Amino acid sequence: MQNINSLDKATSYSQGVRKTLRVVLDFLSAIAALLVVQNLVRDGQFGASIVATILLLVVLCVLPAVFLRRDIYLPxxxxxxxxxxxxxxxxxxANLGLGAAGFVGFxxxxxxxxxxxxxxxxxxxxAVFSCAIAAIAALFIQGGLSSPDPRIGEWNQNTTNWVIMLASLMASNFLVIILVSNLSRYWKETDNVAANQALxxxxxxxxxxxxxxxxxxxKNHFTSANTRAEELFGHSREKLVNGLSLAELSPERQPSGELSASLARKHLEAALDGEFPIFHWRHxxxxxxxxxxxxxxxRMPPFSxxxxxxxxxxxxxxxxxxxxxxxxxxxxxxSQRLETIGQLTGGVAHDFNNLLAVTLGNLELLLEEADEERRVEYVTSCINATLRGADLTRSMLSYARRAPLHPEVINLNKLVLETKNWAGRxxxxxxQVETSLLAQLWDVEVDPGVAESALLNLILNARDAMPDHGKLTIETANIRIDESYQDSRNEALEPGRYVMIAVSDTGEGINSEILDKIFDPFFSTKPSSEGSGLGLSMVLGFMRQSEGTAQVYSEPGVGTTFKLYFPALSPARPPKPEGSAASESTSSQGKRILIAEDEDEVLTVLKTTLEKAGYLVTRASSGDEAKELFEADPGFDLLLTDIVMPGQLKGTSLATALRAINNDLSVVFMSGYAAEATVHGNGLRPExxxxxxxxxxxxxLAAVATAIGTPEKTA
Incomplete structure (x- = not known):
């Protein structure tokens, strides 16, 4: 790099230009040498002037070609x-005037x-050359200089001849200077750019x-290497280049077990074919x-x-x-496994120690008690403690998905009604207990006893969440999952048909800090005397074992919903075919929908879905904003609103406010937890x-089409 840089500063020419200049100057030196020889032969013709010419040519033209050969001396x-x-x-x-051949060389x-x-x-x-020629011309015209040939002498004394010669010579010289200067400047500029890029x-x-x-x-060796290559291999650049082969820098076999030689050949051939292989190698x-x-x-050029x-x-x-x-x-x-095991063993030890303490204490009393009635009481207490131990064991097996199940084909609506009837007492x-059960609910195949126990567990949790007052709502629904779904615990739920049971309460909700822990075994916010903390973990274990899942959705200050997803049995008949996109667009053309939803991502999905179906959609991020939009333009056909939103107007109160402006406005409510828990009892319409x-x-789309009164868009 230093040589390139210094050479660039010295000449400012590319290598090709320098080579050309060297050839031209050597050629001119050779011509000068021939002139010297010629003048030595003609010294008698011109006298002393020839001697001066010979000396000039030798000193200025011939000798520099011998002693000044380096590129730095080119100028x-x-x-x-x-x-x-x-x-x-x-x-x-000066000797021949216009008859001299030297004019051609200028x-x-x-x-x-x-x-x-x-x-x-x-x-x-x-300018100097032109002035010198003009001075010589003046001397010839005035007789100060004369030519040995009389005919040439007449030409030299003619002013017109000198004017023509001088004008032609100046014009040609000037054009040559402009042309070569521009070319030279272009060469220098491009050469500087090329040199900088190369550097x-x-x-x-x-x-x-x-x-x-x-x-x-x-050639089977390296031709170039950088500084990092020297550091990596520990060899000097001189040894790497033209010294070592690839085989000498590789072990016999690579980590894959293949021979280094055959594997290297495969990668090199791939690169020769135009590929860009990237691979692990051991040097x-x-x-x-x-x-x-x-x-x-x-692969590097030249490709020859x-x-x-x-x-x-x-x-x-x-x-x-x-x-x-x-x-x-x-x-x-x-560590997490140990923590889980520690949590499990700690909880199990705590509960079983309590059971063993009851059993041991009653047995010891039994040994000393003579009264038959008291003995029966002690034995009964031992039996109850043993049964509670069995329940604890079953809960642990449910969490681990190891509990024995006896699945049957059942309708969950019937199970919900039966559980509500006896548990509601x-x-x-x-x-207040309400149910919203979907007609024509799909059948499922589950263990009815364990499913009833799971539902009862959720009902009791909802009861505990409402110590003063509230509403408990149980809903059922048919759910179709079209794509692979990951629940909140990153557990996959396969695409297909599911039946959902949702249990909702209007309690204070669950804090987000503990929401992710509620399904953990032995985790409980209740006092230790009120539960072991295995209830929800048992529910989750049962749902997993039944190839479903359990979800929780909660809004602090509003309530909580637990959702159980059961795989539905295959349908007895094929589903109704979906309507075409053309029919959707036709039936929804021109219908206007106002969406109120505080989650931006949900709002975007809803808006995009409805617009693709042909609806005209206006979005609002709160109930208050939706009311302002509706007051400015009440010509909407439908309000699609979330129930829980920030601001003064929730979904229910927003619907009431907008219907005060347009009594015929259709409304569709959305909620992450049971809609029945917040809609019923707020003076809204059954439809x-x-x-x-x-x-x-x-x-x-089906709900929107039904609410607006257009034909249903999909099955």
Whole structure:
């Protein structure tokens, strides 16, 4: 790089231009040498002037070609040759006048000056040459100089001849100067750009963080290597280049077990075919130590040769970091397993110790008690403690998905009604119980006893969440999941038909900090005397074992909904085919919908779905904003609103406010928890439709079509 830089500063020419100038100057030196020989033969014809010419040519033209050969002397050699030849020409012109052949060389001398020097200096030489020729012309015209040939002498004394010669010579010289100066400037500019780009590229390669080498497949050795390659392999650049082969820098076999030679040949052939292979490779350094590397190959021009550029990255630190992360992950997983096991064993030990304490105490009393009635009481207490232990064991098996199940084909509507009838008697009077059961609910195949136990567990939790007053709502629905679904615990729920049971309460809700922990075993917000903390974990375990899942949705200050998803049995008849997109667009054309939803992502999905179905949609992020939009333009056909939103107007109160403006407005309610829990009892109409999130596209379009009165868009 230093040689390129210094050469660039010295000449400002590309290598090709410098070579051309050297050839031209050598050629002119040869011509000067021939002139010297010729003048030595003709010294008797011209006398002393020939001696001066010979000396000038030898000193200024011939000797520099011998002693000033380096490129740095090119401008000096060029100036000396031009000076020598021009002076020799002027001597010839002074002797022969217009008959001298030296006039022909002046354009060439000007071109050489323009190539060697800047334009100002060249124009200065041009002016000096022109003035010198004009002075010689004046001397010939006035008789101060004369030609030995009388015929040429008449030409030399004619002013017109000199004017024509001088004008022609000045015009040709000036045009040559302009042309060569422009070409020279262009060469210099492009050469500077090329030199800078070459310097930048060389710096980029030389100081790259990866080792970069060029490998010649035919010669079986490296032809180029950067500094990082020296550091990586531990060999000097001289030894790497034209010294070591690829085989000498690789072990016999790679980590995959393949021979390094055959594997390298495969990758090199792929690069020759125009591919860009990237692969893991193990190299050997100068000390024989193995180095794990990542290599990327690219074929290099000229394509008449088999040159491959290799970028070699040392990935030892990356592999060490990856191994460290895997170890940390393994330790974290082990720690989490230990924490879970500790939590399980702690909870089990606590509950079983309590049971054993009851059993042990009653047995000890039984040994000393003579009264038969008291003995029966002690035995009964032991039996009850044993049964509670069995229940605890069954709950643990349910959580681990190991409880024995006895599935039957049942209708969950019937199970909900039966459970509500006998469990409802245990609920306090301040809790209102309502059900919203879907007609034509799909059948499921589950263990009815365990399903009833899971539902009862959710009902009791809802009761505990409403110590003063509230409403408990149980809903059922048919749900179709079209794509693979991940629940909140990242457990997959396969696409298909499901039956959902939702149990909702209007209690204070669950804090987001503990919402993710409520299904953990032995986690409970209740006092230890009121439960073991296995209820919800048992529900989740049962749902998993039944190939379904359990979800929870809660809004602090509003309420909580637990949803159980049971796989539905295959339908006895094929579903009704969906309506075409054309019919959807036709039936919904021009219908206007106002959406009120505080979740931006949900709002965007709803708006996009309805607009694709042909509806005109206006969005609002709160009930208050929706009311302002409706007051400004009450011409909407439908209000689609979330029930729980920020601001003064919730979904129910928003519907009431808008119907005060337009009594015929249709409304569809949405909620993440049971819609019945917040809609019923608020003075709304029976025909209002209530949807539970997440809402399938089919259900949304069908509800909107029903509410507006257009034909149903999908089955």
């Amino acid at each position: 000096l050699r060029g100036g000396m040759i031009v000076t020598g030849l021009v002076t020799a020409n002027f001597i010839g012109i 354009p060439f001398y000007m071109a050489l000056c323009a190539a060697l020097f800047n334009r100002k200096l060249t124009l200065f030489f041009f 930048q590229f060389e710096t980029l390669v030389e100081y790259a963080p990866d080792a970069i080498v060029i490998y010649d497949i035919d 050997l350094n100068a000390e024989g130590n193995e180095i794990d590397c990542e290599i990327s190959l690219t 040769q088999k040159l491959i550029r290799a970028n070699i990255a040392d990935i030892a630190n990356r592999l060490a970091d990856q191994k460290h992360r895997e170890e940390l992950q393994s330790q974290l997983s082990a 245990t609920l306090p009077s301040h809790i 209002d439709i209530r949807l539970m999130k997440p809402i399938m596209r089919r259900d949304l």
